[in-house]
Amino acid sequence: MSPDKISPMTVTDTDSYPEDTSDAIDAPIPVTRSSMPDFDAFVREIAPLWESRWLTNRGEKVRSLEAELNTYLGVEHSALTVNGHMALETLLQAFDLTGEVITTPFTFASTTHAIVRSGLTPVFADIKSDDYTIDPASIEALITPRTSAIVPVHIYGTLCDVDAIQEIADRHGLAVIYDAAHAFGVERNGVGAASFGDASMLSFHATKVFNTVEGGLAVVKGTSLLAKVKHLQNFGITGLDEVGHVGGNAKMNEFSAAMGLCNLRTLHGDIQRREQVDAAYRDRLSGVPGIHLLEQVEGVASNYAYFPITVNPDEFGATRDQVHDGLAIRGVYTRKYFYPLITDFAVYRDTFDSTATPVAKRAADEVLTLPMYADLSMRNVNRICDELLAARTVE
Ligand code: T4K
Numbered sequence: 001m002s003p004d005k006i007s008p009m010t011v012t013d014t015d016s017y018p019e020d021t022s023d024a025i026d027a028p029i030p031v032t033r034s035s036m037p038d039f040d041a042f043v044r045e046i047a048p049l050w051e052s053r054w055l056t057n058r059g060e061k062v063r064s065l066e067a068e069l070n071t072y073l074g075v076e077h078s079a080l081t082v083n084g085h086m087a088l089e090t091l092l093q094a095f096d097l098t099g100e101v102i103t104t105p106f107t108f109a110s111t112t113h114a115i116v117r118s119g120l121t122p123v124f125a126d127i128k129s130d131d132y133t134i135d136p137a138s139i140e141a142l143i144t145p146r147t148s149a150i151v152p153v154h155i156y157g158t159l160c161d162v163d164a165i166q167e168i169a170d171r172h173g174l175a176v177i178y179d180a181a182h183a184f185g186v187e188r189n190g191v192g193a194a195s196f197g198d199a200s201m202l203s204f205h206a207t208k209v210f211n212t213v214e215g216g217l218a219v220v221k222g223t224s225l226l227a228k229v230k231h232l233q234n235f236g237i238t239g240l241d242e243v244g245h246v247g248g249n250a251k252m253n254e255f256s257a258a259m260g261l262c263n264l265r266t267l268h269g270d271i272q273r274r275e276q277v278d279a280a281y282r283d284r285l286s287g288v289p290g291i292h293l294l295e296q297v298e299g300v301a302s303n304y305a306y307f308p309i310t311v312n313p314d315e316f317g318a319t320r321d322q323v324h325d326g327l328a329i330r331g332v333y334t335r336k337y338f339y340p341l342i343t344d345f346a347v348y349r350d351t352f353d354s355t356a357t358p359v360a361k362r363a364a365d366e367v368l369t370l371p372m373y374a375d376l377s378m379r380n381v382n383r384i385c386d387e388l389l390a391a392r393t394v395e
Pocket of ligand 1 (some may be wrong): 083108110111179207
Protein backbone atom coordinates (compact mmCIF):
# COMPACT_ATOMS: atom_id res chain seq x y z
CA MET A 1 0.00 0.00 0.00
CA SER A 2 2.87 2.38 -0.52
CA PRO A 3 2.12 5.59 -2.36
CA ASP A 4 4.38 4.25 -5.13
CA LYS A 5 1.53 1.95 -6.02
CA ILE A 6 -0.16 4.87 -7.69
CA SER A 7 0.99 5.03 -11.27
CA PRO A 8 4.10 7.20 -11.54
CA MET A 9 2.23 9.00 -14.31
CA THR A 10 -0.12 10.39 -11.73
CA VAL A 11 2.25 11.31 -8.91
CA THR A 12 3.08 14.98 -8.67
CA ASP A 13 6.42 16.11 -7.34
CA THR A 14 6.25 17.89 -3.98
CA ASP A 15 8.12 20.86 -5.44
CA SER A 16 5.05 21.80 -7.43
CA TYR A 17 3.10 22.57 -4.25
CA PRO A 18 2.51 26.16 -3.28
CA GLU A 19 3.81 27.33 0.06
CA ASP A 20 1.24 28.91 2.27
CA THR A 21 -0.25 31.46 2.91
CA SER A 22 -0.51 35.20 2.70
CA ASP A 23 2.51 37.47 2.75
CA ALA A 24 1.50 38.89 6.10
CA ILE A 25 3.85 37.74 8.80
CA ASP A 26 0.95 37.48 11.26
CA ALA A 27 -1.71 35.99 8.94
CA PRO A 28 -4.00 33.53 10.74
CA ILE A 29 -2.85 29.92 10.65
CA PRO A 30 -5.76 27.43 10.61
CA VAL A 31 -5.49 24.04 12.29
CA THR A 32 -5.71 22.50 8.86
CA ARG A 33 -6.39 23.45 5.28
CA SER A 34 -7.95 21.33 2.57
CA SER A 35 -5.67 20.01 -0.14
CA MET A 36 -7.03 21.26 -3.46
CA PRO A 37 -6.33 19.77 -6.87
CA ASP A 38 -5.16 21.84 -9.79
CA PHE A 39 -8.25 23.77 -10.92
CA ASP A 40 -7.91 22.92 -14.62
CA ALA A 41 -7.32 19.26 -13.82
CA PHE A 42 -10.54 19.19 -11.79
CA VAL A 43 -12.49 20.89 -14.58
CA ARG A 44 -11.17 18.30 -17.03
CA GLU A 45 -12.20 15.53 -14.63
CA ILE A 46 -15.77 16.75 -14.23
CA ALA A 47 -16.34 17.89 -17.86
CA PRO A 48 -17.71 14.49 -19.00
CA LEU A 49 -20.49 14.77 -16.41
CA TRP A 50 -22.10 17.54 -18.50
CA GLU A 51 -22.28 15.09 -21.35
CA SER A 52 -23.38 12.01 -19.43
CA ARG A 53 -25.55 13.79 -16.84
CA TRP A 54 -24.87 10.79 -14.63
CA LEU A 55 -24.26 12.50 -11.30
CA THR A 56 -24.62 9.84 -8.62
CA ASN A 57 -25.73 6.22 -7.93
CA ARG A 58 -22.43 4.49 -8.65
CA GLY A 59 -21.40 6.33 -11.78
CA GLU A 60 -18.15 6.01 -13.68
CA LYS A 61 -16.14 8.34 -11.41
CA VAL A 62 -17.14 6.45 -8.26
CA ARG A 63 -16.29 3.11 -9.83
CA SER A 64 -12.92 4.42 -11.09
CA LEU A 65 -12.02 5.89 -7.72
CA GLU A 66 -12.98 2.67 -5.91
CA ALA A 67 -10.67 0.72 -8.21
CA GLU A 68 -7.79 3.17 -7.67
CA LEU A 69 -8.31 3.18 -3.91
CA ASN A 70 -8.36 -0.62 -3.74
CA THR A 71 -4.96 -0.65 -5.45
CA TYR A 72 -3.61 2.11 -3.26
CA LEU A 73 -4.86 0.56 -0.03
CA GLY A 74 -4.00 -3.00 -1.02
CA VAL A 75 -7.58 -4.21 -0.43
CA GLU A 76 -10.08 -5.99 -2.66
CA HIS A 77 -13.52 -4.97 -1.49
CA SER A 78 -14.59 -1.43 -0.73
CA ALA A 79 -17.50 0.92 -1.29
CA LEU A 80 -17.28 4.71 -1.44
CA THR A 81 -19.76 6.49 0.79
CA VAL A 82 -21.17 9.96 1.28
CA ASN A 83 -18.94 10.47 4.34
CA GLY A 84 -16.96 8.47 6.86
CA HIS A 85 -19.70 8.48 9.46
CA MET A 86 -22.19 6.77 7.17
CA ALA A 87 -19.53 4.24 6.16
CA LEU A 88 -19.25 3.26 9.83
CA GLU A 89 -23.02 3.10 10.36
CA THR A 90 -23.39 1.02 7.20
CA LEU A 91 -20.67 -1.38 8.35
CA LEU A 92 -22.20 -1.79 11.81
CA GLN A 93 -25.49 -2.64 10.13
CA ALA A 94 -23.88 -5.01 7.62
CA PHE A 95 -22.42 -7.11 10.43
CA ASP A 96 -25.85 -7.59 12.07
CA LEU A 97 -24.38 -6.69 15.45
CA THR A 98 -26.36 -6.86 18.65
CA GLY A 99 -25.89 -5.84 22.28
CA GLU A 100 -22.61 -4.25 23.34
CA VAL A 101 -19.68 -2.88 21.37
CA ILE A 102 -16.36 -2.16 23.07
CA THR A 103 -14.82 1.09 21.89
CA THR A 104 -12.74 4.09 22.96
CA PRO A 105 -14.06 7.32 24.46
CA PHE A 106 -11.05 9.24 23.06
CA THR A 107 -12.35 9.90 19.57
CA PHE A 108 -14.55 12.18 17.50
CA ALA A 109 -18.30 12.19 18.26
CA SER A 110 -18.94 10.15 15.12
CA THR A 111 -17.58 6.84 16.44
CA THR A 112 -19.87 6.62 19.45
CA HIS A 113 -22.85 8.17 17.70
CA ALA A 114 -22.59 5.54 14.94
CA ILE A 115 -22.74 2.78 17.54
CA VAL A 116 -25.65 4.31 19.45
CA ARG A 117 -27.59 5.23 16.30
CA SER A 118 -27.23 1.58 15.24
CA GLY A 119 -29.12 0.48 18.35
CA LEU A 120 -25.98 -0.83 20.05
CA THR A 121 -24.57 -0.06 23.49
CA PRO A 122 -21.04 1.38 23.59
CA VAL A 123 -18.81 0.07 26.36
CA PHE A 124 -15.75 2.23 26.89
CA ALA A 125 -12.27 0.82 27.34
CA ASP A 126 -9.36 3.02 28.40
CA ILE A 127 -6.55 4.07 26.08
CA LYS A 128 -2.76 3.68 26.14
CA SER A 129 -0.89 6.74 27.33
CA ASP A 130 1.84 6.47 24.69
CA ASP A 131 -0.30 6.62 21.54
CA TYR A 132 -3.87 7.32 22.76
CA THR A 133 -5.32 4.23 21.03
CA ILE A 134 -7.54 1.70 22.78
CA ASP A 135 -5.67 -0.36 25.40
CA PRO A 136 -6.06 -4.09 24.62
CA ALA A 137 -5.45 -4.82 28.30
CA SER A 138 -8.60 -2.93 29.22
CA ILE A 139 -10.76 -4.55 26.52
CA GLU A 140 -10.78 -8.07 27.91
CA ALA A 141 -12.30 -7.22 31.28
CA LEU A 142 -15.26 -5.53 29.55
CA ILE A 143 -16.30 -8.52 27.44
CA THR A 144 -19.66 -10.02 28.41
CA PRO A 145 -21.99 -12.51 26.72
CA ARG A 146 -23.67 -9.47 25.15
CA THR A 147 -20.51 -8.19 23.44
CA SER A 148 -20.63 -8.55 19.66
CA ALA A 149 -17.80 -6.37 18.37
CA ILE A 150 -14.83 -4.13 19.05
CA VAL A 151 -14.66 -0.72 17.35
CA PRO A 152 -11.13 0.64 17.88
CA VAL A 153 -9.97 3.95 16.38
CA HIS A 154 -6.61 4.50 14.66
CA ILE A 155 -6.12 8.11 15.67
CA TYR A 156 -3.95 10.96 14.38
CA GLY A 157 -2.07 8.89 11.79
CA THR A 158 -0.86 6.00 13.88
CA LEU A 159 -2.31 2.51 14.32
CA CYS A 160 -3.90 0.60 17.19
CA ASP A 161 -2.22 -2.49 18.58
CA VAL A 162 -3.90 -4.50 15.84
CA ASP A 163 -2.31 -7.85 16.76
CA ALA A 164 -3.40 -7.79 20.40
CA ILE A 165 -6.90 -6.63 19.46
CA GLN A 166 -7.25 -9.39 16.86
CA GLU A 167 -6.04 -12.01 19.31
CA ILE A 168 -8.71 -10.99 21.85
CA ALA A 169 -11.42 -10.83 19.17
CA ASP A 170 -10.54 -14.27 17.84
CA ARG A 171 -10.58 -15.80 21.30
CA HIS A 172 -14.05 -14.38 22.02
CA GLY A 173 -15.56 -14.59 18.53
CA LEU A 174 -15.98 -10.83 18.16
CA ALA A 175 -16.02 -8.74 14.99
CA VAL A 176 -13.39 -5.98 14.73
CA ILE A 177 -14.50 -2.91 12.79
CA TYR A 178 -11.89 -0.15 12.71
CA ASP A 179 -12.67 3.52 12.67
CA ALA A 180 -9.75 4.35 10.39
CA ALA A 181 -10.99 7.87 9.65
CA HIS A 182 -7.48 9.26 10.23
CA ALA A 183 -5.52 6.37 8.78
CA PHE A 184 -5.70 6.73 5.00
CA GLY A 185 -2.21 5.99 3.70
CA VAL A 186 -0.91 4.59 7.02
CA GLU A 187 0.78 1.22 6.86
CA ARG A 188 2.57 -1.19 9.13
CA ASN A 189 5.47 -3.14 7.69
CA GLY A 190 4.02 -2.58 4.23
CA VAL A 191 0.47 -3.61 5.15
CA GLY A 192 -2.15 -0.89 4.78
CA ALA A 193 -4.31 0.22 7.71
CA ALA A 194 -7.52 -0.89 6.02
CA SER A 195 -6.33 -4.51 5.90
CA PHE A 196 -6.64 -5.06 9.64
CA GLY A 197 -9.70 -6.48 11.39
CA ASP A 198 -12.91 -7.54 9.65
CA ALA A 199 -13.70 -4.12 8.23
CA SER A 200 -12.56 -0.50 8.25
CA MET A 201 -14.11 2.88 7.74
CA LEU A 202 -12.06 5.72 6.26
CA SER A 203 -12.98 9.41 6.11
CA PHE A 204 -12.34 11.62 3.11
CA HIS A 205 -13.67 14.79 4.73
CA ALA A 206 -12.24 18.13 3.56
CA THR A 207 -9.99 18.22 6.64
CA LYS A 208 -8.39 14.83 5.98
CA VAL A 209 -5.07 13.92 4.37
CA PHE A 210 -7.00 12.77 1.32
CA ASN A 211 -10.32 14.44 0.63
CA THR A 212 -13.30 14.08 -1.67
CA VAL A 213 -14.90 17.21 -0.11
CA GLU A 214 -17.14 14.92 1.96
CA GLY A 215 -16.73 11.20 1.58
CA GLY A 216 -15.71 7.92 3.08
CA LEU A 217 -14.90 4.33 2.32
CA ALA A 218 -16.23 1.09 3.80
CA VAL A 219 -13.65 -1.67 3.42
CA VAL A 220 -14.72 -5.28 3.98
CA LYS A 221 -13.47 -8.78 3.33
CA GLY A 222 -15.43 -10.89 0.84
CA THR A 223 -17.84 -10.25 -1.98
CA SER A 224 -21.05 -11.08 -0.14
CA LEU A 225 -20.34 -8.55 2.61
CA LEU A 226 -19.43 -5.97 -0.02
CA ALA A 227 -22.71 -6.60 -1.83
CA LYS A 228 -24.56 -6.13 1.46
CA VAL A 229 -22.78 -2.83 2.13
CA LYS A 230 -23.64 -1.60 -1.36
CA HIS A 231 -27.28 -2.59 -0.86
CA LEU A 232 -27.45 -0.97 2.57
CA GLN A 233 -26.01 2.29 1.26
CA ASN A 234 -28.72 2.38 -1.41
CA PHE A 235 -31.94 2.01 0.61
CA GLY A 236 -31.50 -1.76 0.93
CA ILE A 237 -32.38 -2.24 -2.74
CA THR A 238 -31.21 -5.72 -3.70
CA GLY A 239 -32.61 -6.00 -7.22
CA LEU A 240 -34.69 -4.29 -9.85
CA ASP A 241 -37.93 -5.15 -8.08
CA GLU A 242 -36.63 -6.15 -4.68
CA VAL A 243 -35.68 -4.48 -1.40
CA GLY A 244 -33.99 -6.89 0.95
CA HIS A 245 -32.74 -4.66 3.77
CA VAL A 246 -33.74 -1.57 5.71
CA GLY A 247 -31.02 0.58 4.18
CA GLY A 248 -30.34 4.29 4.03
CA ASN A 249 -28.74 6.58 1.49
CA ALA A 250 -24.98 6.68 1.89
CA LYS A 251 -23.75 6.90 -1.69
CA MET A 252 -20.92 9.13 -2.93
CA ASN A 253 -21.72 11.45 -5.83
CA GLU A 254 -19.69 11.84 -9.02
CA PHE A 255 -18.29 15.31 -8.21
CA SER A 256 -16.82 14.07 -4.96
CA ALA A 257 -15.34 11.07 -6.73
CA ALA A 258 -13.81 13.39 -9.35
CA MET A 259 -12.23 15.41 -6.53
CA GLY A 260 -10.83 12.16 -5.14
CA LEU A 261 -9.40 11.08 -8.49
CA CYS A 262 -7.58 14.42 -8.75
CA ASN A 263 -6.40 14.53 -5.13
CA LEU A 264 -5.06 10.99 -5.33
CA ARG A 265 -2.58 12.19 -7.96
CA THR A 266 -0.97 14.61 -5.55
CA LEU A 267 -1.33 12.54 -2.38
CA HIS A 268 2.21 11.20 -2.37
CA GLY A 269 3.60 14.74 -2.39
CA ASP A 270 1.09 15.85 0.25
CA ILE A 271 2.23 13.14 2.66
CA GLN A 272 5.88 13.98 2.04
CA ARG A 273 5.21 17.63 2.83
CA ARG A 274 3.34 16.66 5.99
CA GLU A 275 6.29 14.50 7.02
CA GLN A 276 8.56 17.55 6.70
CA VAL A 277 6.19 19.59 8.87
CA ASP A 278 6.10 16.77 11.44
CA ALA A 279 9.91 16.60 11.48
CA ALA A 280 10.19 20.37 11.91
CA TYR A 281 7.80 20.30 14.87
CA ARG A 282 9.72 17.43 16.45
CA ASP A 283 12.95 19.31 15.96
CA ARG A 284 11.63 22.34 17.83
CA LEU A 285 9.49 20.65 20.50
CA SER A 286 11.21 17.38 21.45
CA GLY A 287 12.53 17.48 24.99
CA VAL A 288 10.62 20.63 26.00
CA PRO A 289 9.59 20.02 29.63
CA GLY A 290 5.84 19.55 29.92
CA ILE A 291 5.28 18.95 26.20
CA HIS A 292 4.77 15.33 25.22
CA LEU A 293 4.82 14.31 21.56
CA LEU A 294 3.10 11.28 20.05
CA GLU A 295 5.77 8.63 19.72
CA GLN A 296 6.57 7.30 16.28
CA VAL A 297 5.87 3.57 16.38
CA GLU A 298 8.46 1.19 14.98
CA GLY A 299 7.30 -0.27 11.68
CA VAL A 300 4.37 2.15 11.28
CA ALA A 301 4.55 4.57 8.34
CA SER A 302 2.34 7.49 9.34
CA ASN A 303 0.33 9.75 7.05
CA TYR A 304 1.06 12.67 9.42
CA ALA A 305 -2.64 13.48 9.61
CA TYR A 306 -2.42 15.45 12.85
CA PHE A 307 0.30 16.77 15.14
CA PRO A 308 -0.98 16.22 18.69
CA ILE A 309 0.95 17.35 21.76
CA THR A 310 -0.04 17.02 25.38
CA VAL A 311 0.63 19.86 27.78
CA ASN A 312 1.47 18.95 31.37
CA PRO A 313 0.59 22.16 33.24
CA ASP A 314 2.90 21.52 36.21
CA GLU A 315 5.95 20.97 34.04
CA PHE A 316 5.12 23.46 31.29
CA GLY A 317 3.82 26.23 33.50
CA ALA A 318 0.60 26.75 31.54
CA THR A 319 -2.47 24.62 30.99
CA ARG A 320 -3.51 23.22 27.64
CA ASP A 321 -6.41 25.67 27.58
CA GLN A 322 -4.13 28.63 28.32
CA VAL A 323 -1.86 27.56 25.46
CA HIS A 324 -4.85 27.10 23.13
CA ASP A 325 -6.35 30.49 23.99
CA GLY A 326 -3.00 32.31 23.95
CA LEU A 327 -2.14 30.97 20.52
CA ALA A 328 -5.59 31.86 19.18
CA ILE A 329 -5.11 35.48 20.27
CA ARG A 330 -1.95 35.47 18.14
CA GLY A 331 -3.74 33.98 15.14
CA VAL A 332 -2.58 30.38 15.57
CA TYR A 333 -5.60 28.08 15.60
CA THR A 334 -5.08 24.79 17.37
CA ARG A 335 -7.77 22.26 18.27
CA LYS A 336 -8.53 20.14 21.32
CA TYR A 337 -9.06 16.94 19.35
CA PHE A 338 -10.57 15.20 21.34
CA TYR A 339 -12.13 17.29 24.09
CA PRO A 340 -14.43 16.83 25.83
CA LEU A 341 -14.16 13.10 26.24
CA ILE A 342 -17.16 11.37 24.62
CA THR A 343 -18.36 10.21 28.04
CA ASP A 344 -18.43 13.85 29.18
CA PHE A 345 -20.68 14.98 26.31
CA ALA A 346 -23.99 16.42 27.58
CA VAL A 347 -25.80 13.67 25.71
CA TYR A 348 -23.79 10.86 27.31
CA ARG A 349 -22.58 12.06 30.72
CA ASP A 350 -25.59 10.77 32.65
CA THR A 351 -25.16 7.31 31.14
CA PHE A 352 -21.39 6.81 31.23
CA ASP A 353 -18.66 7.48 33.75
CA SER A 354 -15.53 9.15 32.45
CA THR A 355 -13.58 8.35 35.63
CA ALA A 356 -13.67 4.70 34.51
CA THR A 357 -11.19 5.61 31.76
CA PRO A 358 -8.64 7.78 33.58
CA VAL A 359 -5.96 7.74 30.89
CA ALA A 360 -8.46 8.92 28.28
CA LYS A 361 -9.82 11.53 30.69
CA ARG A 362 -6.36 12.97 31.22
CA ALA A 363 -5.53 12.90 27.51
CA ALA A 364 -8.72 14.84 26.75
CA ASP A 365 -7.69 17.49 29.28
CA GLU A 366 -4.12 17.84 28.01
CA VAL A 367 -4.13 17.21 24.26
CA LEU A 368 -3.78 19.94 21.67
CA THR A 369 -3.41 19.37 17.94
CA LEU A 370 -1.16 21.90 16.25
CA PRO A 371 -1.74 23.19 12.72
CA MET A 372 -0.92 20.51 10.15
CA TYR A 373 -1.43 20.57 6.41
CA ALA A 374 0.61 19.87 3.32
CA ASP A 375 1.42 23.45 2.43
CA LEU A 376 2.11 24.72 5.94
CA SER A 377 5.32 26.69 5.49
CA MET A 378 8.42 26.17 7.62
CA ARG A 379 8.24 29.86 8.50
CA ASN A 380 4.84 29.28 10.00
CA VAL A 381 5.92 26.09 11.80
CA ASN A 382 8.61 28.20 13.46
CA ARG A 383 6.11 30.93 14.25
CA ILE A 384 3.76 28.37 15.86
CA CYS A 385 6.60 26.90 17.94
CA ASP A 386 7.84 30.35 18.97
CA GLU A 387 4.37 31.33 20.15
CA LEU A 388 3.89 27.99 21.91
CA LEU A 389 7.19 28.19 23.76
CA ALA A 390 6.51 31.81 24.72
CA ALA A 391 3.47 30.57 26.66
CA ARG A 392 5.58 28.59 29.13
CA THR A 393 6.32 30.07 32.50
CA VAL A 394 8.70 27.33 33.68
CA GLU A 395 12.19 27.35 32.16
N1 T4K B 1 -14.15 9.10 13.25
C1 T4K B 1 -13.16 9.95 13.56
C2 T4K B 1 -12.09 9.50 14.49
C3 T4K B 1 -13.14 11.25 13.01
O1 T4K B 1 -12.17 12.11 13.36
C4 T4K B 1 -14.17 11.63 12.12
C5 T4K B 1 -14.20 12.97 11.57
C6 T4K B 1 -15.16 10.69 11.80
C7 T4K B 1 -15.13 9.43 12.40
C8 T4K B 1 -16.29 10.99 10.84
O2 T4K B 1 -15.83 11.15 9.50
P1 T4K B 1 -16.68 12.12 8.48
O3 T4K B 1 -18.11 11.69 8.55
O4 T4K B 1 -16.46 13.54 8.91
O5 T4K B 1 -16.07 11.80 7.13
C9 T4K B 1 -13.71 18.02 11.63
C10 T4K B 1 -14.37 17.19 10.54
O6 T4K B 1 -15.67 17.66 10.20
C11 T4K B 1 -14.44 15.74 10.82
O7 T4K B 1 -14.48 15.09 9.56
C12 T4K B 1 -13.25 15.22 11.59
N2 T4K B 1 -13.37 13.85 11.97
C13 T4K B 1 -13.02 16.04 12.83
C14 T4K B 1 -11.83 15.55 13.63
O8 T4K B 1 -12.77 17.38 12.42
P2 T4K B 1 -14.47 20.19 12.87
O9 T4K B 1 -15.85 20.63 13.20
O10 T4K B 1 -13.45 20.25 13.94
O11 T4K B 1 -13.90 20.93 11.57
P3 T4K B 1 -13.99 22.48 11.18
O12 T4K B 1 -15.12 22.71 10.25
O13 T4K B 1 -13.94 23.31 12.38
O14 T4K B 1 -12.63 22.65 10.34
C15 T4K B 1 -11.35 22.69 10.97
C16 T4K B 1 -10.43 23.49 10.07
O15 T4K B 1 -10.26 22.84 8.84
C17 T4K B 1 -10.95 24.87 9.70
O16 T4K B 1 -10.60 25.78 10.69
C18 T4K B 1 -10.29 25.15 8.38
C19 T4K B 1 -10.11 23.79 7.78
N3 T4K B 1 -11.12 23.49 6.75
C20 T4K B 1 -12.38 23.12 7.15
C21 T4K B 1 -13.33 22.83 6.21
C22 T4K B 1 -14.72 22.43 6.64
C23 T4K B 1 -10.78 23.57 5.42
O17 T4K B 1 -9.63 23.90 5.06
N4 T4K B 1 -11.72 23.26 4.49
C24 T4K B 1 -13.00 22.91 4.83
O18 T4K B 1 -13.81 22.63 3.93
O19 T4K B 1 -14.66 18.68 12.40
